[in-house]
Amino acid sequence: MATQQQYHLMKGIALENECISIPDAEAGKFIRDISCAAVEMLKAENQSFYQIKYPENLRSHIVELAQLCPPTNREQNQNYTIPELGIKNLLEKIGNFYHDVVGTLGGQLQIEVDRGKSANRSNPEIVNACNTIIKSFDVAPWVEERKLGDVYTKREINIKGHGAIDMMARMTNNAFAESAITARSTQQFQDLFKGVEFSPTQKASAVQIKKIYDSLIHRAVTISREVEQSPGLKIIATSPQGQQIEIIGLAEKKHPNLFDDRKLDITVVKNKSPYKQSQNKWITILPKGVAIAIGPVFDADGKPKLQSNGQQQTKHLGYISEACLQQFQGSLKQFSQFRNLTKEAIPGFAPSQVKAAFTQVREYAIAIRESIPDLEKEAVAAAMWQVSTASKEDAERGFKKTSAVFAIFGEELVGRLGKLQFTEFAVVGTHKTSNEHLGRKWVGEKVECHIEQLPDPANPTHNKRWLVAENNKLGVFRSESAQLPIGTSFTAKITSPPSASVIITSTQGNKLKVGQMKKYAFAEREWNGEDGVITIKIAGSSKAFIPIAFVDDKPLGVVDKESFKLLSERLNVRSIKIDGFKFQGVLESAPATIANIKVDPETIRYPQVWTREEALVREKKIKANEKVSVRTEIPTTDTTKTEPVKREEWEKKMLKLAFACLKKNPANAGEEMQTATFGDGKYRVIYHTPSEMLRIVDEKSDRGTLYKVQRGKAIQVCGFTEDEKPNFEQSKVELYKHLGKSAPKGLLLE
Numbered sequence: 001m002a003t004q005q006q007y008h009l010m011k012g013i014a015l016e017n018e019c020i021s022i023p024d025a026e027a028g029k030f031i032r033d034i035s036c037a038a039v040e041m042l043k044a045e046n047q048s049f050y051q052i053k054y055p056e057n058l059r060s061h062i063v064e065l066a067q068l069c070p071p072t073n074r075e076q077n078q079n080y081t082i083p084e085l086g087i088k089n090l091l092e093k094i095g096n097f098y099h100d101v102v103g104t105l106g107g108q109l110q111i112e113v114d115r116g117k118s119a120n121r122s123n124p125e126i127v128n129a130c131n132t133i134i135k136s137f138d139v140a141p142w143v144e145e146r147k148l149g150d151v152y153t154k155r156e157i158n159i160k161g162h163g164a165i166d167m168m169a170r171m172t173n174n175a176f177a178e179s180a181i182t183a184r185s186t187q188q189f190q191d192l193f194k195g196v197e198f199s200p201t202q203k204a205s206a207v208q209i210k211k212i213y214d215s216l217i218h219r220a221v222t223i224s225r226e227v228e229q230s231p232g233l234k235i236i237a238t239s240p241q242g243q244q245i246e247i248i249g250l251a252e253k254k255h256p257n258l259f260d261d262r263k264l265d266i267t268v269v270k271n272k273s274p275y276k277q278s279q280n281k282w283i284t285i286l287p288k289g290v291a292i293a294i295g296p297v298f299d300a301d302g303k304p305k306l307q308s309n310g311q312q313q314t315k316h317l318g319y320i321s322e323a324c325l326q327q328f329q330g331s332l333k334q335f336s337q338f339r340n341l342t343k344e345a346i347p348g349f350a351p352s353q354v355k356a357a358f359t360q361v362r363e364y365a366i367a368i369r370e371s372i373p374d375l376e377k378e379a380v381a382a383a384m385w386q387v388s389t390a391s392k393e394d395a396e397r398g399f400k401k402t403s404a405v406f407a408i409f410g411e412e413l414v415g416r417l418g419k420l421q422f423t424e425f426a427v428v429g430t431h432k433t434s435n436e437h438l439g440r441k442w443v444g445e446k447v448e449c450h451i452e453q454l455p456d457p458a459n460p461t462h463n464k465r466w467l468v469a470e471n472n473k474l475g476v477f478r479s480e481s482a483q484l485p486i487g488t489s490f491t492a493k494i495t496s497p498p499s500a501s502v503i504i505t506s507t508q509g510n511k512l513k514v515g516q517m518k519k520y521a522f523a524e525r526e527w528n529g530e531d532g533v534i535t536i537k538i539a540g541s542s543k544a545f546i547p548i549a550f551v552d553d554k555p556l557g558v559v560d561k562e563s564f565k566l567l568s569e570r571l572n573v574r575s576i577k578i579d580g581f582k583f584q585g586v587l588e589s590a591p592a593t594i595a596n597i598k599v600d601p602e603t604i605r606y607p608q609v610w611t612r613e614e615a616l617v618r619e620k621k622i623k624a625n626e627k628v629s630v631r632t633e634i635p636t637t638d639t640t641k642t643e644p645v646k647r648e649e650w651e652k653k654m655l656k657l658a659f660a661c662l663k664k665n666p667a668n669a670g671e672e673m674q675t676a677t678f679g680d681g682k683y684r685v686i687y688h689t690p691s692e693m694l695r696i697v698d699e700k701s702d703r704g705t706l707y708k709v710q711r712g713k714a715i716q717v718c719g720f721t722e723d724e725k726p727n728f729e730q731s732k733v734e735l736y737k738h739l740g741k742s743a744p745k746g747l748l749l750e
Contacts, residue, residue, distance in 0.1 A: 005109045005122075007143050008131050012102040014140035017163040019095035026162075027087045034094055035068035037137035042066055044132050054129045055104060061097040062133070105130040142169055152176055154183070182613060186389045186402055187480040192413070192421050193382035202376065206384035209368055213404040216364055220357035227349045234348050235318070237264050237341040245338065246321040248348070255317045264341040266317060365407040381409035420601040422482035427467045427475030430496070431591035432457055433673055436472035439686040440697050440704055441526070442494040442595055449597070450489035453611060463614055467597060469494060470704070475595055484599075487607030493598045499589035502527050502556065504534055504549070506585045509669045512549065512567060513560035513590075520548075520555040527587040528677055528684075528699070529665060536567070538579040547578075551587065586666060588675070645714055654707075654728035658685040658696065679727070 022030050041062050044052040054062065068090070108122040108130070115121070139161035151157045156173040159166045198206075235247045245266075305313040372380055384405045400406075406413065429435065434457035449469045456464040456476065464476040465483050474494070477483045484490075501515040512534070517523055535550040536559065547559040559567070571578050647655075661676040662685060668674035674687045677699055683706065684699045692711035697704060708717035 005105060005112065005127065008134045009102060009105055009109060010143045011134050011138060011140045012098050012105060014143070014161055014163055014165070015134070015137070016095050016098040016102060018139050018161045019091045019098070021162040022091070023162065024087070027091060031068065031087065031090050031094070032070055034137055035065045036070070038062045038065035039069050041133055041136050052129055052132050053125055055126060058097070058100060058104065058129065058133065061100065065094065065097065101130055101133050142166070177612070184483070185480060186400070188482045190386070190389045191424070191482060192416050193385050194421060196378055196382035198379040198383040202379050203383040203387070206380050207387055209408070210384055210387060210404040213361070213364060213407065216361045217403055220354070220361050223349050223357050224354045227351055227354050232348050234321070234346050236344045236346060237266070237338070238344070239338055239341055244324075245341070246324040247318040248321045249318040255315055259345065264343055265339050266337070266341065267314070268320065268336040268338075362407075369408050377409065378412050381405060381412040384409065420599070420604060422484075423599040423601055425467075425477065425481060425597040425599070426594045427597060428478055428594050429457060430475045430595045431593045433688050435474060437469065437474055437705070438591065438673070439675060439684055439695065442496040444493050444495050446491055446493050448489070449492045451484050451486050453486045453613060462616060465613075485606060486611040486613060489605045491600045491603040495596045495598075496592045497594060497596060498524060499526060499592055501560070501590045503588050503590055504585040505588070505666045506583050507666065509666050510570070511563070512585070513563045514549045514557040515560055517557035520557050522551070522554070522556055527589045528681070530587050532585060532587055534583055534585045536578055536581045645712060650725040650728045651715075655694075657728065658694070661685060662687055
């Protein structure tokens, strides 16, 4: 009880300090909130159960403050202003009110402190009155939160006020926000023991050890939660129909008729206490008795005690347990009544039992570690780590899936942290237009890379960690993949895996996608627009058939399900049998969807200032002291018209030839991303139609992007040698071979 009074005293002092600390701009709202809270304080005097009686010196303050509460009528409320008495004087009055509350409650606390040397006891009526006042309006949530384990480990402390402690907490929050360590999914650390081998027997042993450890710690956590939520005795109340209600918190409420021989009649009401609401939503009340499952109170002769208005007295009995609430599945309503309940008192767990349960967990971890030979410890640790990081965490468990391996193999884990273990990654989305290296096949080039936080191409309102190679975006990391911090730079080798599928375009412009190529004749081949005769053959039975595409009578791969469906529909209309169907087509390997990254750990450079990851994309706001350059010139002409970009003759000829080859490739019909080879197969052009961005890469060697330009803009990249440029001016024969004299629409000449 003394501890609870101490909390209330701290909150009362915080409210008193708020009256002299609050900024002028917020003072009006503060006064309105306090005055409306005073209205609720007066309502507590007339509640049907547990009525509050205020000391007269405090009640006079409450009545005066309640008169300042704005009217509930919206039109009147909009025109409501603070009376002429003035905000400063009102704040002084409110400060004096809370000063008196703190003084009154402090006196009661001193009586409790002196219990050992005095027969005096605190007055519950006065204590409850002061508690009701302080709980009606709260500006100091830090009083409870300062001892919570997740504060400044997982989150900031909650602050509402402007006092000295709030100022310190706000500064600490800012520091925490800048340098807080963000926990990442354990799946991202699966490769921590990469290279450490273990046998099936060692893995089976690790699984069994983890299973026993998890059961022990689960039991300890369950006992701990029960002691925290419902210490001491509890009652199981059973209705005539057999429905059971578990009532906890009996020691806190101390109902006088709790253990007599009467059956229970209880009423359930909603718990409005800000301190218990998160744990127990509903409380129970007994008629003639005092309880939080509200129930009746009886006198020494067994007769019902009555209130001054003639109604039966009630008192809180205890809280409805969380497990019991789950059984009701939301059907429990305010003022629900249960009659003629039999009761059974059950002893709850004690704090000493919690300590014993966790001691058993610790002793098991020590014993298991000592039982494993030193030469096998790392292998068993690696096996347990693999099992523990194979899936995502379950927040409901109350403990981490890696708890066992950390408890038993802490030394082995620390031993893996001496050097960077995560040196091999894969980034995805390299086949999408967001890849600024699109069309480039990586063959182990060693390039400079860094990590940036940028919008996710699949969901532009969310951020992803991007791998940027040679200052151009390549791909994003999977959520379950190991990831280096934002701003990290390093040197890495990049490799594109073989394409997993081929797009075949018929002479009519129809497309057929073929995959699962690793099983067939062209597993390692890259297709770059070669012509071929395609034959569709059906393998397997009629119930489980497999459509296979053949190129020049050699199996290429399995036809994609959707492509096969469309082809079947077209052939059925023409009454053509699909098995054995042949057509002429152009084959292009689809871009690889991933790129494999191998980091040189000696080149890792971590950022000096770490960037905290933000899930959502936020617009950059200009700071108050940030200088912004503003153009003051007044344009004399229409600035929407841009001057044509002047291009050299070789560049014009090269662009004509590139677009001619794009137009000739039937696979580009209607596609946003178009590609083709030209210059006797030396170069590959890639054209993104929505952005009108054109890129040319070296098809024969690993020089990467040789040319990059966007319509109406100057060259962004030009890697052609002086010997190569004149060759484009002499390429009229190849140009006429492809297009004659016509040029495609949207030619990037000006």
